[in-house]
Amino acid sequence: MYATIAELVSAAETADLSLSELMIQQEVANSGNSRDEVWAGMERNLEAMAAAVKRGSTGEGAFSKTGLTGGEAIKLKNYRATHQSLSGDTMLAAVQNAIATNEVNAAMGIVCATPTAGASGTLPGVLFMLEERLNLTHEQMIRFLFTSGALGMIIANNAMIAGATGGCQAEVGSASGMAAAAAVEIAGGTPEQSAEALAMALSNLLGLVCDPIAGLVELPCVKRNAIGATNALISADMALAGLTNKIPADEVVGAMKKIGEDMPQTLRETGRGGLAATPTGIKMKMRIFGQDRDFE
Amino acid sequence: MVLNYKSVFDIIGPVMIGPSSSHTAGAVAIGHAARKIFHAPATTLTVRYYESFAETHRGHGTDYALVAGVLGLPPADPQVPNALTLAQQQGLTVKFIEMAGPSPIGHPNTAIVTLSNEQRTIEVAGCSIGGGTIEIRRITVDGFELKPSGPLPILLVWGAKDNDQRIQTKLAKMTKIMRQQSYNTAAKHLVEFDLERSLQQHEVDSLQQGAAELVYL
Numbered sequence: 163m164y165a166t167i168a169e170l171v172s173a174a175e176t177a178d179l180s181l182s183e184l185m186i187q188q189e190v191a192n193s194g195n196s197r198d199e200v201w202a203g204m205e206r207n208l209e210a211m212a213a214a215v216k217r218g219s220t221g222e223g224a225f226s227k228t229g230l231t232g233g234e235a236i237k238l239k240n241y242r243a244t245h246q247s248l249s250g251d252t253m254l255a256a257v258q259n260a261i262a263t264n265e266v267n268a269a270m271g272i273v274c275a276t277p278t279a280g281a282s283g284t285l286p287g288v289l290f291m292l293e294e295r296l297n298l299t300h301e302q303m304i305r306f307l308f309t310s311g312a313l314g315m316i317i318a319n320n321a322m323i324a325g326a327t328g329g330c331q332a333e334v335g336s337a338s339g340m341a342a343a344a345a346v347e348i349a350g351g352t353p354e355q356s357a358e359a360l361a362m363a364l365s366n367l368l369g370l371v372c373d374p375i376a377g378l379v380e381l382p383c384v385k386r387n388a389i390g391a392t393n394a395l396i397s398a399d400m401a402l403a404g405l406t407n408k409i410p411a412d413e414v415v416g417a418m419k420k421i422g423e424d425m426p427q428t429l430r431e432t433g434r435g436g437l438a439a440t441p442t443g444i445k446m447k448m449r450i451f452g453q454d455r456d457f458e
Numbered sequence: 459m460v461l462n463y464k465s466v467f468d469i470i471g472p473v474m475i476g477p478s479s480s481h482t483a484g485a486v487a488i489g490h491a492a493r494k495i496f497h498a499p500a501t502t503l504t505v506r507y508y509e510s511f512a513e514t515h516r517g518h519g520t521d522y523a524l525v526a527g528v529l530g531l532p533p534a535d536p537q538v539p540n541a542l543t544l545a546q547q548q549g550l551t552v553k554f555i556e557m558a559g560p561s562p563i564g565h566p567n568t569a570i571v572t573l574s575n576e577q578r579t580i581e582v583a584g585c586s587i588g589g590g591t592i593e594i595r596r597i598t599v600d601g602f603e604l605k606p607s608g609p610l611p612i613l614l615v616w617g618a619k620d621n622d623q624r625i626q627t628k629l630a631k632m633t634k635i636m637r638q639q640s641y642n643t644a645a646k647h648l649v650e651f652d653l654e655r656s657l658q659q660h661e662v663d664s665l666q667q668g669a670a671e672l673v674y675l
Contacts, residue, residue, distance in 0.1 A: 163461060189466045192655050203467060210473040210534075226477075267476030270519065272534055277469045277589040279479040285470075311466035318463040324480045324588030326510035326566040332588070340469075377514030379477035430566060432513040451516060 163188065167316055167357050167411040174353040181343070181353050182305035185312035204304050210274040211263070211286045217271060218262025226268040228450050231380040235262035252295055253392055260287030260391040264384040276307075277314045277323045277336055280379045284337035285310055287391025288345055302348055309344040313360055320412075321419035325372030325431035328422025330383075334390040335367035335418065339411075341394035342401070351402050361407035361414045363397035368414070369421055371429035373436025376447035382437055462591055462609045464655055472590045474533040480567050481511065481518030484586025486538065489527020491594055491675050492571040492582040495614070500573040503528055503545070503552045508561035508568040511586075521554055524569060533590065561585070563595040570596075594675060602641040604650050610675050613651040617670035622649050625665060629653070632661050 164170040164184075174181050189200045218224045218235045225232030238258040241247065247254050260283035267273045267282050276285040289306050292298055298306075314323070317336045322328040342359035346352075351359075367390070375381040407414065428435030437443050463469060474483040505524055507515050515521055519539060526533075526541035529548070537544065545552055561568035565585035572581045583596035585608075593608035606612050615625055622640065629635055634654035641648045657665075662674045 163464075185466055193465060194655075194658055194661075200466075204470065207467075207471050207473060270476050270539055272473060273476050274471055274473045275479040275483060275589050276471075277479075279474060279476050279482065279590075282476075282479075307470045308466060311470040314469035315463050315466065318469060318589065318591075319461055322588060323469075324567065324586070326480060327588065374514070374517075377517035379518065427509070427566070431510045432566075433517070434513060 163192070164312070164316060166320070167313065167360065167415070170312060170316065171353040171357050180305070180309070181312050181347055181356060182308040185308040201304065204307050207274045208303055208307060210272060211276070212290070214263045214266045214271065214273045214282075215259050215286050215290055218265045219258060223262070224265040224269040224271055226265070226380055227270070228376070228378060228380065230375065230378065230446065231268045231384050232265050234384070235265055249392075252291060253395065255294065256287040256291040256391040256395060257388040259290045260284060260387040261384055263287070264387045268378070268380040268384060276310065277318060277340070278325075278333045280325060280383050281333040281337040281387060281390065283384070283387030284334055284390035284394065285341050287387060288341040288394050292345060292348060296348065298348065306344040306348050309347045309356070310340040313343045313356075314340045317415050321415050322422055327430065328418065329370055329425050329430055330372045330386060331364075331367050331370040331418055332422055333372070334386045335364050335370055338367055338390040338394045338397070339364035341391065342397040345394060345398035346401050349398065349402055355401040357411040358406050359398045359401035361409065361411035362400055362405070363394050364411075364414045364418060365407055365409065366393050366397065368418055371425065371436050372431040373429055373438045374431065374433055375438050375443045376450050377431075377433030377438070378450075461654075462587060462593065463589070468589060468591050472533050474590060475536070475538045478518040479590040480586040480588050481514060481520045482523045483533040483590035484567065484588075484592050485520045485523035485569065486527040486531070486533045487590060487592045488569050488571060488582070488584035488586065489524040490530070491527075491584060491592070492573050492580070493528050493530055494673050494675060495582060495597060495599055496573040496578070496580050497671070497673065498575060498578070500528070500550060501575045502573070503550055504555065504572040505553070506555045506557050506570040508557050508559075508570075509566035511567050511569055512556040515554070515556075520569070524571065525550075525552055528571070528573065565593070600646050600648065601643055602648055604639070604641065606650060607637050607652050609652070611653045611656050612675045613653060613657075613665070614673040614675070615649045615651070615665075615669045616646065616672070617668070619647050621668060625649070625669065626651075628665055632657060
């Protein structure tokens with residue numbers, strides 16, 4: 163197991179292997195499963211991700227039971243078809259994929275947690291847009307997920323990936339960093355550039371709180387995945403252009419952990435602070451649950 | 459660094475029914491752990507929620523997720539959201555209690571699950587640490603109070619004392635034993651092993667031989 167991102171990058175450089183290849187080899191060694199089994203496991207995850215994007219982007223889209231979220235991926239799809247967008251169609255494709263996935267999640271549909279369900283739109287947002295833009299092969303798409311996983315494991319073991327312990331920076335922030343690193347590898351960048359992309363993506367989202375309306379993974383979670391996906395793409399481009407974060411990736415992960423620990427409980431997935439505590443947020447909670455909860 | 463996340467599939471995955479990996483998929487996993495330890499049909503299930511779980515379980519489907527786990531459903535089973543109805547049909551009475559104050563096992567996503575029937579009661583204190591991964595930090599079973607270090611996998615073996623060495627030797631060939639603790643009463647002997655990596659089914663089967671009862675979490 164690689165304890166740090168620096169260790170992972172240096173192992174990749176020494177062995178002249180990609181981050182995805184190191185992850186596959188480590189998984190085979192640690193799980194006792196064959197390479198084919200490990201590969202097939204990731205193929206099943208990719209299928210689930212593709213199915214969620216499709217479901218959220220087809221017909222009317224996906225709607226949650228509460229009525230708080232749904233159908234907005236379709237709005238974006240229609241807008242893209244009829245308008246010259248401000249941020250560019252590629253960017254909006256990523257936004258659409260991300261929102262589609264998280265609308266399916268909010269509708270209690272099937273998603274692949276990457277690394278969490280609340281952040282499940284960020285990786286597919288990036289991946290399925292790049293599939294079209296770069297004509298990715300099936301193998302490249304699987305490798306994207308292994309690279310993301312390699313970096314996600316280091317973040318999860320050194321810091322946290324749950325909103326309840328670290329806020330949304332730990333969920334969408336981590337996912338964004340993972341996706342940025344994987345996007346760099348897929349575009350032909352070096353392992354070092356992957357680490358820089360992660361460092362920049364995560365730095366950009368440090369401090370992001372987890373303040374879900376009524377405690378539901380809907381508002382603002384769905385749209386935060388759009389930001390996670392586009393931030394990943396921008397950070398990957400910056401790294402490929404040779405920009406660096408100056409603060410090393412492992413230290414950014416350390417900062418994220420410390421910020422998470424310092425974050426008040428109201429802003430860590432309790433639904434009691436931030437947007438959840440706005441007058442409209444409270445009104446929505448009352449409408450859905452009728453009353454506030456009682457403690458025993 | 460605590461190695462809670464041991465596999466790439468802990469991060470990319472699980473494939474699951476939304477909306478929350480820690481409050482839904484993780485809750486299924488805690489329920490599943492309690493089911494395995496109880497090892498028999500239960501008639502009552504009581505869940506005590508703390509902190510984030512207490513505040514948000516209703517919105518996240520944590521209730522049906524926990525019950526789904528106790529009933530043995532996997533996290534992506536389309537029946538997961540119907541688990542409360544299934545429980546009723548199977549004669550399982552469920553109760554959820556929101557507790558004030560901090561989690562007794564020190565994590566904001568804490569559920570303490572009590573399962574019982576006429577013969578037996580067990581209690582499992584689990585926390586959901588993110589991405590569907592859980593820790594089990596306390597188990598009360600057969601009069602023993604176990605305090606595992608938390609991360610899975612955990613192997614519990616009931617049986618004769620002289621079996622311990624045999625299991626330990628076998629296990630050590632498979633993976634590293636991170637912690638080993640034995641518990642005794644006049645009538646029962648139980649050993650807990652906290653392991654470094656997941657075991658495959660055939661490995662669990664081979665350990666099962668000669669053990670009176672074995673639970674692999």
